[in-house]
Amino acid sequence: MIQTARRKLFIALISATLLTMALVWVVVALNTRDESAIETEPASFIATLSTASSEQQLARGAYLARVGNCASCHTQPGGAAYAGGVAIDTPFGAIYAGNLTPDIKTGLGTWNTSHFWRAMHNGRSKDGHLLYPAFPYPQMTIVTRADSDAIFLYLRSLPAVEQPNKAHALRWPYNTQAALALWRAMFFKPARYQTQPDKSALWNRGSYLIEGLAHCAACHAPRNALGAITADSPLSGGSLLVDKWFAPSLLHIDEASVANWSDAEVVKLLQAGVAKHGSVNGAMAKVVFGSTQYLTAEDLQSMANYLKTLPVLNKQSVQFEPAEKDVMLRGGRIYEQHCANCHGDTGEGVAGVYPSLHANRAVNMQNTNNLIRIIVEGGFAPVTEKNPRPYGMPPMGHVLSDRDIADVLTFVRQSFQNHAAILSELEVMQARD
Ligand code: HEC
Ligand code: HEC
Ligand code: HEC
Known part of the structure; x- marks a missing residue:
């Protein structure tokens, strides 16, 4: 009796293990797709950097790091630049942004441009482990290899700071690589920017920046219960509060659409933080402070151009009831x-x-x-x-x-x-x- 019960249990355990292994294999296989294809770059409206001197490339890397506002998450207030330690609070727990300085022990000291590109494009760390999308790689995935290399070169030029990464404080099962692999299999695909040939170079540049490196959707997109962006319009309004602030829809005329604004006013909002019909506050004030105020006039113009062509959604009808x-x-x-x-x-x-x-x-x-x-x-x-x-x-x-x-x-x-x-x-x- 006991013997057969044991055997049954043994068989059940073996099958469960095999099943789990198969599932993990499928998930891992799904997660590794597209990694071999990372060498080919789209014919680009973005100047290629291969011929530029490394000094120019360095300056460009510093600029692109501004576009991506990397410092806002990777630098603690009062801490060493890019040494990490900032907690990103999510409904699943806290995720700590790591040390991006070239320190050998605790930073990116042993990384090369390919490791770095894989992190930006495919959300994997140097040792291959999967990264949490609190690092906005689901948006940044469309960054070009040339832009990624320039950012890496810039990060390599920073002083190395020895500061060990903090362990994430996530609840089970979100703290497992298997859960993350499953999430990625369902919601993440590495992507390349697809130039829209019927649109102007200016529009394409704005689209590349806003959808990609500047990761506006990280805050302005609705998310499902698993924190994933599945909406057709990733700029149609946030559903998680970021630092307790709600990021309104960039499509709705009664929220944050700028369709009726002049280009100059949009540029002004992103550059100065105030414009005729609005000013930025809370989480958006940090975006302007750390990132968009530093962008070139052309890039801001391209963002305005792109934002103004987003589909416009009208006022949601509200039941008006006068107050007592x-x-x-x-x-x-x-x-x-x-x-x-x-x-x-x-x-x-x-x-x-x-x-x-x-x-x-x-x-x-x-x-x-x-x-x-x-x-x-x-x-x-x-x-x-x-x-x-x-x-x-x-x-x-x-x-x-x-x-x-x-x-x-x-x-x-x-x-x-x-x-x-x-x-x-x-x-x-x-x-x-
Ligand atoms: C919204 C916050 C946020 C922004 C903005 C951000 N990051 Fe991160 N980043 C994170 C978090 C959180 C992690 C940790 C993810 C993990 O460990 O799973 C991370 C991890 C990384 C890693 C992987 C490090 C490692 O040790 O594996 C790299 C590389 C990286 N970020 C580069 C960048 C660059 C370059 C930029 C700007 C272009 C940037 N990040 C912007 C939050 C951010
Ligand atoms: C000392 C002057 C001052 C007082 C008092 C003050 N405000 Fe303001 N308020 C401002 C300024 C300046 C801004 C713009 C802030 C910014 O751009 O971040 C502002 C912004 C606002 C906004 C946002 C407007 C927009 O277009 O984004 C609202 C709403 C508002 N105030 C309502 C109030 C209410 C209600 C009170 C009283 C309970 C009040 N304010 C008291 C100076 C003041
Ligand atoms: C860290 C989160 C975050 C990111 C990233 C972010 N936003 Fe916002 N955004 C907000 C929040 C919160 C508000 C609402 C507060 C306000 O109006 O300033 C907002 C408001 C806005 C507004 C309306 C301003 C007004 O006065 O009506 C515009 C336009 C806007 N964002 C554009 C952008 C663009 C373009 C990007 C990418 C370059 C971006 N946002 C990235 C959080 C974010």
């Missing part, structure tokens, strides 16, 4: 006391200093997370060369209660030509934690 009279009265009093000084008695603002709240997109947005964040944390546009002393809005999270914030924002959302839904105390409470 006493909420409006209470909100109005708080506005007078805490806001009118800067934004004006009738919300008109002061041109170039305090934004007008009239028919304001940020005020009317259906997702109210950022609106609440601005009141709680304050509004700070980034310090940029074009806007060295931005006007800020002081944080008021400690002065105003959840109810105060709900009431004043409801008042603003239903005054000054704004026509948006009531904002509840519960929404404020949720956005606060």
Whole structure:
């Protein structure tokens, strides 16, 4: 009896092991596709660098590292440049960005350009282990080999810093390579930029940068429960909060579409952090601060060109319900006391200093997370060369209660030509934690 039970258990174990091995093999096989084909490059609108002197290539690498905002994740505040240690918080746990300096023991000291290209293009580390897509390689995969090599050359020129990488703090099963392999088999394919021959060189350049190295979709794309981007339009609005901020849709006219803006205003937003119809805050302020303010006029122009040709989606219809009279009265009093000084008695603002709240997109947005964040944390546009002393809005999270914030924002959302839904105390409470 015991003998047969044991034998059955043994057979079951063997089959389970074989099955697991087969699954792992399939997943690994799926993950290794396309690696052999990495040598061929698309005929490129991007100047090839093979003939450029290494000094030019170095400068270009430094520039491209700006485009990719590598430092924002790979440099700790106050820490050594590119030595890693920053935690990227995800719903699955924290993932730490590693040391990219040329240190032999703890950095990329023993890497060559092919290892580096494989990391950028295929999301694998030098020893072949799979990398987490918190490193935005699902976007950066389209970077050209020439651009990847230039970035690597730049990283090699940095001082080597000995700083061991921190271990990721992920929950089971997300902390296993098998789970990651499965995720990649389902959601990731190494890709090359496909030049659209019917579009201008400018448009193609913008598309290459925005979809690739600048990884705008990393924040602006909707994600499924496994954190993967599966939508047809990867810029149609974030679904994870990044540093507690919501990245609105770049397609929706009532969110962050710039289809109606002039090219110059788009360039200005990305360069200075403020433009006629908007300013950047929170996670987007970091993008402008660390990356887009440094881009050349041509590259910014190309981004504007591309952004303005994205499909335009119209306002989502909202059921409008006017707020109770006493909420409006209470909100109005708080506005007078805490806001009118800067934004004006009738919300008109002061041109170039305090934004007008009239028919304001940020005020009317259906997702109210950022609106609440601005009141709680304050509004700070980034310090940029074009806007060295931005006007800020002081944080008021400690002065105003959840109810105060709900009431004043409801008042603003239903005054000054704004026509948006009531904002509840519960929404404020949720956005606060
Ligand atoms: C949004 C944050 C973020 C940005 C931006 C970012 N990285 Fe990373 N990077 C990470 C994280 C997180 C990891 C760790 C992934 C892992 O260990 O699975 C990582 C890992 C890497 C690795 C693999 C290191 C190793 O030891 O295996 C390389 C190489 C790398 N990044 C290069 C870059 C470059 C170059 C840029 C800019 C062009 C960049 N990263 C931009 C977050 C980021
Ligand atoms: C780290 C996350 C993140 C990345 C990466 C990111 N964004 Fe954003 N973006 C945000 C958030 C959050 C907001 C909302 C706050 C705001 O309006 O500034 C935003 C807002 C915007 C807006 C609307 C600004 C306004 O005033 O209406 C535009 C346009 C925009 N982003 C373009 C881009 C482009 C282009 C890229 C790539 C170069 C990009 N974003 C990359 C997070 C991000
Ligand atoms: C000291 C002056 C000051 C006060 C007081 C102030 N604000 Fe602001 N507010 C600003 C500035 C400056 C900005 C632009 C910040 C930025 O660009 O990041 C701003 C931005 C905003 C925005 C975003 C507008 C947009 O177009 O992105 C809203 C909404 C807002 N304020 C509402 C309020 C409300 C409601 C109050 C009162 C509870 C208030 N503000 C109090 C100065 C102020």
